[in-house]
Amino acid sequence: MEAADLRNIQDPVGFQAVMFSEPHEKQIEILRSVAKNKIIAAGRRFGKTKLIGREWIRGALTQEFKRQCIIAPTYKQVMINFETIKGDLYESELVGFVEKLITSPYPKIVFKNGSIIDFGSSDNFDSIRGQAYDRICLDEAGFVPDAAMAAIRPLIFDTGAPLWKIGTPNGKNHFFDDFVKQDKDFASFQFSSFENPYISQEEVTKEIRQYGENSLYVRTEIFAEFIEDQNSVFPWKDIMACVDDKIQLVTKGNPGRKYVLGADLAKYEDFTVIVVVDVTQEPFKLAYFERFNRMPWQYVVDRITDVSSKFVCYQKFVDSTGVGDPILEQLQKNTSMSGFKFSSKSKLDLVTYLAGFIINHKILYPAIRELVEELKYFEFVKSVHSTAWKMEAHQGFHDDTVCALGLALMAAKGVDASGMGFYLG
Numbered sequence: 067m068e069a070a071d072l073r074n075i076q077d078p079v080g081f082q083a084v085m086f087s088e089p090h091e092k093q094i095e096i097l098r099s100v101a102k103n104k105i106i107a108a109g110r111r112f113g114k115t116k117l118i119g120r121e122w123i124r125g126a127l128t129q130e131f132k133r134q135c136i137i138a139p140t141y142k143q144v145m146i147n148f149e150t151i152k153g154d155l156y157e158s159e160l161v162g163f164v165e166k167l168i169t170s171p172y173p174k175i176v177f178k179n180g181s182i183i184d185f186g187s188s189d190n191f192d193s194i195r196g197q198a199y200d201r202i203c204l205d206e207a208g209f210v211p212d213a214a215m216a217a218i219r220p221l222i223f224d225t226g227a228p229l230w231k232i233g234t235p236n237g238k239n240h241f242f243d244d245f246v247k248q249d250k251d252f253a254s255f256q257f258s259s260f261e262n263p264y265i266s267q268e269e270v271t272k273e274i275r276q277y278g279e280n281s282l283y284v285r286t287e288i289f290a291e292f293i294e295d296q297n298s299v300f301p302w303k304d305i306m307a308c309v310d311d312k313i314q315l316v317t318k319g320n321p322g323r324k325y326v327l328g329a330d331l332a333k334y335e336d337f338t339v340i341v342v343v344d345v346t347q348e349p350f351k352l353a354y355f356e357r358f359n360r361m362p363w364q365y366v367v368d369r370i371t372d373v374s375s376k377f378v379c380y381q382k383f384v385d386s387t388g389v390g391d392p393i394l395e396q397l398q399k400n401t402s403m404s405g406f407k408f409s410s411k412s413k414l415d416l417v418t419y420l421a422g423f424i425i426n427h428k429i430l431y432p433a434i435r436e437l438v439e440e441l442k443y444f445e446f447v448k449s450v451h452s453t454a455w456k457m458e459a460h461q462g463f464h465d466d467t468v469c470a471l472g473l474a475l476m477a478a479k480g481v482d483a484s485g486m487g488f489y490l491g
Contacts, residue, residue, distance in 0.1 A: 081124040085158045086116075092261040093117050101253030105207075105245045106232040107290040109259035111270075114232050118203050119151040126181035127163055131200040131227075135184040137218060139209035141172075144185045147205055148173035151183065188214035198224040208236030215240050235292040237445075242292045258289045299417060299457055300424050300441045309438070310430040313351055319377035322346075325353060327382040328473030329370050330466045331393060332359045338366050339470035342377050343429070345478045350423070352431035353377070357467065367396045374401045381477035385469065406473055413469075417444075417457050420472040429475065440467045 075081045078097040082089050089097060093113060096106060108114055118136065125131035138144045148169070155161040155175075168174040173185040184197065188210040199221050204210050210218075222229060231241055245254045259270045270288060277283045285291045319325050324346045332338040338361070342354035354373060374382055386394040386405030394405040406412070423429040424441070431437060443463040459465040 075124070076128060076130070078121055078124060081128075082120050085123075085160065086120050086154060089113075089117065090261070090263050092255075092257045096255055097121065099253045099255075102228045102251040103244070103249075103253070104228075104230045104232075105241070105247075105252060105254045106230070107235050107241075107245060107254075107256045107292065108232065109234060109257065109261075109288045109290045111259050111265045112257055112262050113264070115147060115150050115205065116154070118205060118230065118232060119147065119154055122183055122201075122203070123151060123154065123160065125201060126175070126177050126183055127160065127179070129179055129181055132181045133184075133197075133199045134182070134201045134203075135186060135197070135199045135221065136203045136205055137186045137188055137210065138205045139188050139211075141187045141190070143206055144173060144187045148175075148185050151175065188218070197221055199227050200225055201228045201230070203230040203232065204241075206233040207231035207241040208233045208239065210241075212240050234290055235286050238292055245292065256290055259287075298442070299444045299446060300421060302442060304425050304427065305438060305441045307427050308349075308424055308430055309433050310351070311432060313430060313432045315355055315432065316353055317376065319353070319379075323353075325377040325379045326474050326477035327370075327374055327377065327379040328470045328475070328477060329382075329384040330469040330473065331366065331385045332361075332466070333388070336464055337466045338369075339466040340370055340373050341467070341470045341474050342373065342379065343471075343474045343478065345380075349428045349430050350475070350478065352429070352434075352437075352471075355431075355434055355437070355467075357436055363393060367393060370397055370403075371400050374403070379477075383473040383477045385473065404477070406476065408469070413457065416472040416476055417468070420468070420475055423475055429471075431471075434467075437467045437471070439463065440465055444468050 075084060079089060079094050082097070090113065096104060096117065106114070122131075122134050122136065125134055136144075136147050138147055152167060152175075155164060163178055165176040165178045168176070172187075175183040184199070188204075202218070202222055204218070221227070231244060233241065235241065244252060245256075247254075259265070260267060274284050274288060285293060319342075323344055325342050326345055327340070327342050329340045330338065337357050337359040340354070340356045341352060344351045344353040354377065356369065356373065358369075370384065382401070382403045383406045384394055384397060384403055385408060387408040391405070394403060397403040406416070408416075440459065440463060444457065444459055444465055446457055459468075
């Protein structure tokens with residue numbers, strides 16, 4: 067196709083129809099919108115990546131947007147965007163308008179007319195700092211952390227560039243905030259997977275049957291719904307219901323009281339956390355809390371040993387995963403101590419058990435900032451490229467206090483507060 071012809075294809079819908087394929091009805095609705103910023107919540111296989119890639123090609127070839135960027139949550143997702151656009155350029159023979167395709171350190175497409183499309187990932191802020199763009203897209207925007215927006219927003223300040231956010235919802239973060247924004251410069255769209263006529267409707271229906279119509283997966287991934295607290299393992303109202311400001315932490319146990327201990331060990335930038343819980347009666351109460359990091363392992367051993375001796379704990383669980391194994395051996399020389407190895411399954415069991423205490427308000431604690439924050443930001447997290455879920459701290463937070471409290475309550479399984487048998491939880 068000649069450059070002269072390209073200058074006559076300014077219409078986004080017409081460009082895709084001529085050079086690639088006719089966009090479907092809902093894609094046309096997005097492309098026809100005259101809003102500066104477009105926030106698009108769309109189910110899986112709606113055609114998000116193709117839609118964005120082809121529109122970004124048009125912006126570059128027509129020079130309407132000479133400097134564009136696509137930001138994704140991970141480098142892997144970045145490469146999906148890059149390879150999709152690269153494939154469309156070759157299949158449409160528009161690659162002749164490309165000066166060069168760069169893949170390292172981050173992908174970039176440079177066009178012969180001087181336009182560029184940059185690609186960056188939000189998990190590496192250095193890949194997206196220091197540039198100014200005429201248009202930016204956040205692909206899988208729900209998975210771009212709020213913290214990354216501090217690096218992304220300056221990219222558009224100099225030019226007042228349009229910002230597109232597109233993806234499946236992932237809780238109520240900046241993606242949701244912009245989706246519900248009442249601003250003439252913003253247009254919001256919400257489409258289910260069923261809106262794409264080019265995919266098998268039967269396959270989508272099969273997934274709904276498999277996961278359940280009201281499941282988190284179906285509501286977010288198929289129907290693109292924003293769900294309140296969808297990520298939170300521990301509901302906020304229950305976290306706060308367990309806060310008791312009358313609790314006074316102590317440095318040693320009181321005669322006649324029954325205690326259990328849980329200790330999670332620091333790894334790299336994490337924290338070692340030691341908690342002691344009074345399980346004399348329900349609701350249980352936090353009795354002791356200590357949190358530190360970057361200390362020698364011998365210091366860790368000495369602290370856990372000292373706390374254990376001062377509380378005469380009936381049962382003690384310490385994280386014995388990885389480096390925790392030799393720590394456990396040292397602890398067992400001076401005190402009875404049980405190890406707990408974390409795996410995907412054992413962590414699920416522990417956190418589920420802890421959640422039962424918090425949801426039923428059977429554990430009380432003072433308003434310790436680190437504890438409350440870690441409970442609040444402990445989430446179900448889904449991989450961008452998988453339907454699998456796991457539980458972990460939100461980016462920028464730790465889960466050491468969550469694990470330590472869970473270990474203490476797991477230790478409480480073997481203690482009967484009434485002296486009449488085993489406590490079952």
